[in-house]
Amino acid sequence: MRTPKSKAARGDKTLPSLQAALPIQLLRARESVMAWFRPHLQAYSLTDHQWRVLRALDEAEALEMQELSTACQVHPPSLSRMIPKLIELDLIRREADPKDQRRMMTRLTPAGQALVTEVSKGSADIYLRITEAMGTVKLQALQADLVELIDRLDDAQSSRRAPVKSASKAA
Numbered sequence: 001m002r003t004p005k006s007k008a009a010r011g012d013k014t015l016p017s018l019q020a021a022l023p024i025q026l027l028r029a030r031e032s033v034m035a036w037f038r039p040h041l042q043a044y045s046l047t048d049h050q051w052r053v054l055r056a057l058d059e060a061e062a063l064e065m066q067e068l069s070t071a072c073q074v075h076p077p078s079l080s081r082m083i084p085k086l087i088e089l090d091l092i093r094r095e096a097d098p099k100d101q102r103r104m105m106t107r108l109t110p111a112g113q114a115l116v117t118e119v120s121k122g123s124a125d126i127y128l129r130i131t132e133a134m135g136t137v138k139l140q141a142l143q144a145d146l147v148e149l150i151d152r153l154d155d156a157q158s159s160r161r162a163p164v165k166s167a168s169k170a171a
Contacts, residue, residue, distance in 0.1 A: 054116050
């Protein structure tokens, strides 16, 4: 299949069409996957973001807000609006770190832990159905390729930000 090119050509560089652009393809893949999970999460009155927060806290036990934001890929402003609702639902609590009272840690409550345990059962079934639809080998290869893509782009971005020594200072 031929990849259409964008009309927004720049010199010799031509953009792929919007639908062939990597960010759009990744978003479409995410939406396809989440279409399998959303009905399950909605049955528990959970949003995608809330579920990611609960899962991150289940895996890490307790996290600072910035750590939680990074772990569940939720922007800090969105997270700070979401946390009070999860506290109100008695799914999480915030408390000072016993080792450093300046640090506020977020953790699951017993009710939050019970909910994660319950929701995880259905989520595991959904993962199995997705694996059956895609095939174990292909799904593992896709996940490995995504990890490699993330790592390579993060490394490339980091090297672009690294300070460059001028030739006169290096001599």
